[in-house]
Amino acid sequence: MKKEKVSSAVIRRLPRYYRHLTDLAKAGVVRVSSSALGESMNLTASQIRQDLSCFGEFGQQGYGYNVESLKGEIAAILGMDRGHTAVILGVGNLGRALMENFHFDRSGFHLAAAFDISPSIIGRQISDVQVYPLSDLEQYLKENPTSVGILTVPRAAAIPMAEKLIAGGVKGIWNFTNSDLNLSASGVVVENVHFADSLLTLSYLISEES
Amino acid sequence: MKKEKVSSAVIRRLPRYYRHLTDLAKAGVVRVSSSALGESMNLTASQIRQDLSCFGEFGQQGYGYNVESLKGEIAAILGMDRGHTAVILGVGNLGRALMENFHFDRSGFHLAAAFDISPSIIGRQISDVQVYPLSDLEQYLKENPTSVGILTVPRAAAIPMAEKLIAGGVKGIWNFTNSDLNLSASGVVVENVHFADSLLTLSYLISEES
């Protein structure tokens, strides 16, 4: 185990490792070598061994890796066992889509509450999660320490909402608004999901060819 | 203009350039230097000039870049002016959220049709887009050449649906299912939006600190 600073390239591959190992486990595969895993993930065996060595020694010479145990190690590295909690800000279509379809528990999260300003949605329950008025947020975060705030509000509301979350002590923000939140100063981590950037990348790739 | 092969790192920054230039234009800024743009985007001036030089010479010594014209150049590089079309497969919560809230036109796309198997949604119109039965897809694609298929179906349906899209001649797939589509053989480009990967990355980053 030689920690130091793990590069962002490695970190972004960890969830993919976890996903592929989950699939292997579900398929009943017990052991996997770096070369076999590499083949199915389109990575070199070398890279996989190099990546894993950032966190420890999980394999065995001549054998490879035990699928279940490697999956468990990576889950721990990802913090999936920490009982993280989340609240969602903005219960529009996207917010509701996440609440109804996204399996927070499969990522080790508990979605504990939702907040909105619309009277027509406040007070309702969506997938067992209660929708509160936004004005309750400050008090809520004071009483319920929360790991992550999910921003599914309109772009214009992104910055003030982010500030409320930071003031309330969240550690991270999952940002679905189409704006770059630059919060490096606050110590809060931001993960952006930019649909438009993703579609434009695809647009470039399909336009390139012709 | 020295084309060659543009690296994926550069390509993924292009939509961000576009987004920031759009903001600058909206704010009435007429010109911007690589160092000013770099400051606001957290990139070095050098990197910006290096990136842009993959596609041409858009600046002027002593002046910098004209915001409007650079924005236009990048839009063209991204293929935003190609009249790309899209169809969406799966009109569940996420599909509907995209249809109702995502501005396809702002990325240069026209969302032309939606397909689902649920009788309760077939025949309806959502944001002016007609929902057809999935069984019509093959015929539709034959009659309406389509740039991109959007996969918002359940994970289990991902691969067969992708195959239908490829058979129908789409150039790219925007994949929201939680599976890695490995279609390198087909010549069709896949852009994945993996919510779980994104949240797990955030989980790692907030877990790391303590």
Place this chain on the structure above:
DNA sequence: TAGATTGTTAATCGATTAACAATC
């Protein structure tokens, strides 16, 4: 003109790949 800023070449830094001794 003088100052500013580009596009590009060279230098540096970091990430991926290859090689191999250690060992299950």
Place this chain on the structure above:
DNA sequence: TAGATTGTTAATCGATTAACAATC
């Protein structure tokens, strides 16, 4: 044991940064 495969060190490759002549 012999074969397989790890973890790690060294080599290569690619991307970022620095430097600077060209020039608006």
